Amino acid sequence: xxxxxxxxxxxxxxxxxxxxxxxxxxxxxxxxxxxxxxxxxxxxxxxxxxxxxxxxxxxxxxxxxxxxxxxxxxxxxxxxxxxxxxxxxxxxxxxxxxxxxxxxxxxxxxxxxxxxxxxxxxxxxxxxxxxxxxxxxxxxxxxxxxxxxxxxxxxxxxxxxxxxxxxxxxxxxxxxxxxxxxxxxxxxxxxxxxxxxxxxxxxxxxxxxxxxxxxxxxxx
Amino acid sequence: xxxxxxxxxxxxxxxxxxxxxxxxxxxxxxxxxxxxxxxxxxxxxxxxxxxxxxxxxxxxxxxxxxxxxxxxxxxxxxxxxxxxxxxxxxxxxxxxxxxxxxxxxxxxxxxxxxxxxxxxxxxxxxxxxxxxxxxxxxxxxxxxxxxxxxxxxxxxxxxxxxxxxxxxxxxxxxxxxxxxxxxxxxxxxxxxxxxxxxxxxxxxxxxxxxxxxxxx
Amino acid sequence: xxxxxxxxxxxxxxxxxxxxxxxxxxxxxxxxxxxxxxxxxxxxxxxxxxxxxxxxxxxxxxxxxxxxxxxxxxxxxxxxxxxxxxxxxxxxxxxxxxxxxxxxxxxxxxxxxxxxxxxxxxxxxxxxxxxxxxxxxxxxxxxxxxxxxxxxxxxxxxxxxxxxxxxxxxxxxxxxxxxxxxxxxxxxxxxxxxxxxxxxxxxxxxxxxxxxxxxxxxxxxxxxxxxxxxxxxxxxxxxxxx
Numbered sequence: 001x002x003x004x005x006x007x008x009x010x011x012x013x014x015x016x017x018x019x020x021x022x023x024x025x026x027x028x029x030x031x032x033x034x035x036x037x038x039x040x041x042x043x044x045x046x047x048x049x050x051x052x053x054x055x056x057x058x059x060x061x062x063x064x065x066x067x068x069x070x071x072x073x074x075x076x077x078x079x080x081x082x083x084x085x086x087x088x089x090x091x092x093x094x095x096x097x098x099x100x101x102x103x104x105x106x107x108x109x110x111x112x113x114x115x116x117x118x119x120x121x122x123x124x125x126x127x128x129x130x131x132x133x134x135x136x137x138x139x140x141x142x143x144x145x146x147x148x149x150x151x152x153x154x155x156x157x158x159x160x161x162x163x164x165x166x167x168x169x170x171x172x173x174x175x176x177x178x179x180x181x182x183x184x185x186x187x188x189x190x191x192x193x194x195x196x197x198x199x200x201x202x203x204x205x206x207x208x209x210x211x212x213x214x215x216x217x218x219x220x
Numbered sequence: 221x222x223x224x225x226x227x228x229x230x231x232x233x234x235x236x237x238x239x240x241x242x243x244x245x246x247x248x249x250x251x252x253x254x255x256x257x258x259x260x261x262x263x264x265x266x267x268x269x270x271x272x273x274x275x276x277x278x279x280x281x282x283x284x285x286x287x288x289x290x291x292x293x294x295x296x297x298x299x300x301x302x303x304x305x306x307x308x309x310x311x312x313x314x315x316x317x318x319x320x321x322x323x324x325x326x327x328x329x330x331x332x333x334x335x336x337x338x339x340x341x342x343x344x345x346x347x348x349x350x351x352x353x354x355x356x357x358x359x360x361x362x363x364x365x366x367x368x369x370x371x372x373x374x375x376x377x378x379x380x381x382x383x384x385x386x387x388x389x390x391x392x393x394x395x396x397x398x399x400x401x402x403x404x405x406x407x408x409x410x411x412x413x414x415x416x417x418x419x420x421x422x423x424x425x426x427x428x429x430x431x432x433x434x435x436x
Numbered sequence: 437x438x439x440x441x442x443x444x445x446x447x448x449x450x451x452x453x454x455x456x457x458x459x460x461x462x463x464x465x466x467x468x469x470x471x472x473x474x475x476x477x478x479x480x481x482x483x484x485x486x487x488x489x490x491x492x493x494x495x496x497x498x499x500x501x502x503x504x505x506x507x508x509x510x511x512x513x514x515x516x517x518x519x520x521x522x523x524x525x526x527x528x529x530x531x532x533x534x535x536x537x538x539x540x541x542x543x544x545x546x547x548x549x550x551x552x553x554x555x556x557x558x559x560x561x562x563x564x565x566x567x568x569x570x571x572x573x574x575x576x577x578x579x580x581x582x583x584x585x586x587x588x589x590x591x592x593x594x595x596x597x598x599x600x601x602x603x604x605x606x607x608x609x610x611x612x613x614x615x616x617x618x619x620x621x622x623x624x625x626x627x628x629x630x631x632x633x634x635x636x637x638x639x640x641x642x643x644x645x646x647x648x649x650x651x652x653x654x655x656x657x658x659x660x661x662x663x664x665x666x667x668x669x670x671x672x673x674x675x676x677x678x
Contacts, residue, residue, distance in 0.1 A: 003298045003299045003300070062415075062422070063411075065372075065422065066376075066415045066418035066422055067414045068376040068377075068414055069376070070379045070383075071393070071414060074394070074403075074410075075403075075408070075411060082403055117525070119521060119525040120525050120527060122488055122525065123519075123521060123525035123587075125514070126488065126519040127518075127539035127587070127588070127591060128513075128515040128591065129539060129543055133542050137542055142527070160282075160283065160284040160285075164284075164383075174284065174286060174287065177287075177290070188294070188296075188299075191290045191291045191294065192295070194287060195283040195284075196283075198283045198284055199279065202282040203282065217529065218571075
């Protein structure tokens with residue numbers, strides 16, 4: 001049997017696909033900001049915080065990094081209601097993505113913090129700054145600059161991983177692809193087109209993150 | 221009754237865990253083999269071959285693994301190829317693994333200083349000989365830690381095979397949840413089993429990395 | 437009362453005692469040069485004065501405030517004690533002017549326009565008015581160290597500590613930094629310098645301290661000490677004939 005590719009069959013569904021794309025973009029955007037924020041807090045706690053806070057973050061980071069995202073998502077969406085926390089598909093997707101990226105960025109940013117020369121901390125302290133002022137004004141930016149490429153890669157990995165949220169019926173790009181192929185029975189076309197959309201998104205995001213890096217860290 | 225349910229869930233998950241391990245091993249070994257070929261092609265200095273591998277790597281690194289699974293499972297069926305979930309999962313994970321692992325290894329090869337290439341070529345070695353006797357032995361040492369580290373990603377990646385109906389740990393969890401309505405317990409156990417599998421690998425990778433840094 | 441009053445300070449790292457009872461007075465307007473072999477405890481002593489290092493016994497008072505006192509606010513103390521490091525330690529993500537204004541803005545809550553004026557004034561003091569917008573990586577070692585001095589001065593400290601500030605510089609860059617320090621000395625700023633520049637210690641210093649084996653072994657007016665060292669250790673150190 002020969003199968004003829006007909007990408008034209010996707011045309012009537014462009015609206016659906018675009019809505020899915022939009023959901024994926026917004027989901028990624030919000031959870032990137034929240035996840036990196038969480039990572040900054042985690043890195044600060046692990047390097048400058050009290051020992052108990054450091055330990056809490058070690059456990060959090062290891063638990064997340066050593067379990068699949070889809071299981072984390074199912075745990076949040078199906079498991080948490082048993083504890084009385086009922087979330088919508090979008091809320092669960094957002095929470096899972098944030099927690100996931102938060103763990104990875106804690107680890108990445110911590111590595112950056114530890115790479116900042118000790119002399120810079122001493123210089124800040126000598127200028128009468130508190131350790132949190134030193135962290136906020138001297139260490140954080142240098143650390144972010146050092147690990148920006150690694151953090152960018154991780155953000156893109158998390159964006160690609162977000163396709164899994166379709167499995168709890170959050171209406172993202174993958175969900176849209178599933179919907180389209182269930183209607184027009186053009187599975188290969190639908191998935192291939194959507195795969196390319198993800199690829200395009202990854203390329204655009206990489207360029208944007210590099211641009212943001214250049215804006216934030218000039219002069220080097 | 222509750223105790224009974226727990227043991228039913230636990231034992232069934234353990235049985236399914238075997239398939240997660242099997243799929244991980246196959247994907248890792250096959251992915252490593254394909255990755256090695258990709259590595260050679262990527263640093264071959266043959267223009268079109270390099271461009272081709274770059275495209276391959278870009279595609280598999282730049283699209284979701286889930287999408288790759290769907291393409292192979294649903295897509296190939298349309299062309300008359302009968303693809304079982306096991307085959308589709310193995311194939312997708314192999315291709316995905318090879319793309320990442322060849323890039324990891326390329327980084328290791330490129331971290332060997334230019335001087336090593338120049339010294340060996342001044343000893344009249346061919347490209348293959350340089351690779352075989354000078355570059356790879358050094359690169360291999362550096363590559364162990366990140367390779368072990370990536371094996372964790374492969375184990376976690378196998379969880380997506382559940383989506384196309386392959387019954388491994390995650391799929392078994394979903395089925396047991398549907399049968400017992402104990403989502404909190406089921407997914408906690410599933411997560412713990414993945415953790416038991418992945419954490420030793422992560423820990424080992426970190427240890428290796430530390431030892432290598434200390435040795436340099 | 438001396439501005440910096442050091443009484444019988446002892447410090448050890450584990451079993452190794454680095455400071456074995458150091459006593460020293462530094463008065464307002466003094467330019468104290470601390471010399472001695474590496475390992476004699478000079479840098480450690482300096483770092484104790486602004487609380488970067490702790491000591492086990494004795495006392496160090498700056499302007500009447502005990503550094504290691506239980507109720508001492510280290511932040512308050514460090515506003516009065518500036519420090520310049522051997523490795524500059526400029527913040528690489530900030531321009532020269534931003535390096536100078538960071539602490540005034542964060543710690544003293546100085547306003548933006550006032551901070552700008554401050555940067556101008558301090559950079560002019562070290563002769564780098566034209567480099568305000570440059571990042572550390574765009575400056576020579578000597579220029580970086582001068583920015584570091586401006587940064588410390590911007591907090592208007594009562595005393596400035598300089599820890600071998602020319603040791604990391606190429607020989608041809610040493611003088612531009614020393615000239616800046618000399619000008620500060622003439623303006624009457626209280627300085628404590630750990631240094632290997634003997635000529636500078638002799639010509640600019642008002643007080644010479646020779647550290648040996650964890651103690652202030654000999655001290656006095658620089659010219660007198662250089663011309664007639666009293667102890668054999670100092671004589672040997674400066675290579676004077678016996």
